Structure formats: structure tokens, C-alpha cells
Amino acid sequence: xxxxxxxxxxxxxxxxxxxxxxxxxxxxxxxxxxxWSGYNRLVRLNELADNGFADINVFCKRRYDLIPNLIAVxxxxxxxxxxxxxxxxxxxxxAQGALKGAAIKPSDAGAVQxxxxxxxxxxxxxxxxxxxxxxxxxxxxxxxxxQIQDELSNTEDGIARAREGxxxxxxxxxxxxxxxxxxxxxxxxxxxNDRDLLEFDDQAAIEHAPDVxxxxxx
Numbered sequence: 001x002x003x004x005x006x007x008x009x010x011x012x013x014x015x016x017x018x019x020x021x022x023x024x025x026x027x028x029x030x031x032x033x034x035x036w037s038g039y040n041r042l043v044r045l046n047e048l049a050d051n052g053f054a055d056i057n058v059f060c061k062r063r064y065d066l067i068p069n070l071i072a073v074x075x076x077x078x079x080x081x082x083x084x085x086x087x088x089x090x091x092x093x094x095a096q097g098a099l100k101g102a103a104i105k106p107s108d109a110g111a112v113q114x115x116x117x118x119x120x121x122x123x124x125x126x127x128x129x130x131x132x133x134x135x136x137x138x139x140x141x142x143x144x145x146x147q148i149q150d151e152l153s154n155t156e157d158g159i160a161r162a163r164e165g166x167x168x169x170x171x172x173x174x175x176x177x178x179x180x181x182x183x184x185x186x187x188x189x190x191x192x193n194d195r196d197l198l199e200f201d202d203q204a205a206i207e208h209a210p211d212v213x214x215x216x217x218x
Contacts, residue, residue: 038182039189045173046107049195052166053106056198059158060099060119066152067092067126073148074129077139084129091122109196116198163198170195 071085078085098118102111133139174194177186186192 035185041176042191045176049169049173050106052169055162056166057103059155059162063155064092064096066148070148073142073145077136081132088125088129091125094118095122107195112196167197170197
């Protein structure tokens, strides 16, 4: 009788242990599925943000290609403003270099910050050149300048649209990374930090930068 009771107790213990292990296993599987799903979404959103920066890269390269043509035409009329024109070329070259660094890894906060600073400097120097160009009516009427300014204006509109799209993708990534339960394990799977939005120190000045088209149409 005692042996039967002992066997029964052992069986009951084993059964309880198996049930506990089974329940624990189910919870582990569910947790792994949640982490796997969340990780895949982090990767997807991160890739979408990188692709968004690729659009910015295309438009900025086009802008940088147009600026030397702009300066070449301006030099014919603004010989006394060589310092300003050289400053534009220097700022353009710095922005071009910063773009290359950011395009390699758009999730690199330092590279993106360097690009934003270079772009802000370029916008400032272009603004000064456009202000001086108001005193040169023959330059404003030049056919080549009118064509370049039209292309440059369209390119800047493209940059603005691409930047908005990029910031939207980055915001989606940051929201998901900080949501529960993703924030619990995000750093363990390589996503410890939010991505930076593409903004500028003097955002109002950037958004109200001189309208190239309006300048040369006036």
C-alpha cells in the first residue's frame, strides 16, 4: 500500500512538473515570437529610413552639380564679389563631403549632424550671394542663369519633400523602438538609440531661405 502511495505521489509530481515545464515553454515561445516580430519590424523601419535618406542624397547631389554652373555664370557679372562666390563653392564642397559621409550610414548621428551643419552653412552663403545678385539686373536676365535657377529651385523643392519623407520614416522607427515591449530588448538587438531627424539649428531660416525662382523672376 505504501509503495502504491509513493508511486502515485511520484507520478503526480512528475505530471505537475511536466505541466509547469510545458506552460513555461509556451511562454518562452510566445516571448521569442514577440521579440522576433519586433526585431524584424525594427529592421524594416530602419531600412525604410535609410532608403528615405537615399532620396535626399539624389536631390542634394543634383544641387551640388548645379552650384558650380550658377557660380560660373555669376562670375561674368559679379567679378567684384569674388569672396562671396568663393565662399559658396567652399561651402558646397564641404556639404558634398558631409553628404558622402552621411549617405554611407544614415543612422550615424555624428555623420548626419555634420551634414546638417554643412547644409546650413551652404544655405547661408547662397542667401548672401542671392542678396548681392539683386544689384546685377543683367545677371538676373541672363538666359543661362534663368535656366539654372529654375533647375535649382525644382531641386530644392525635391530636397524639401525628400527630407519630410525621411523624417516621417525616422519618426516611425523611433516610436516603435520606444514602444513596449520593444524598448525592453531593442538595445540587445543593436538598436540602442533613436535616429536623428534631419533638422537644422536655425530651422526658420532654412524654411524661409531665398526663393531662387522668385529672385530671378523679379
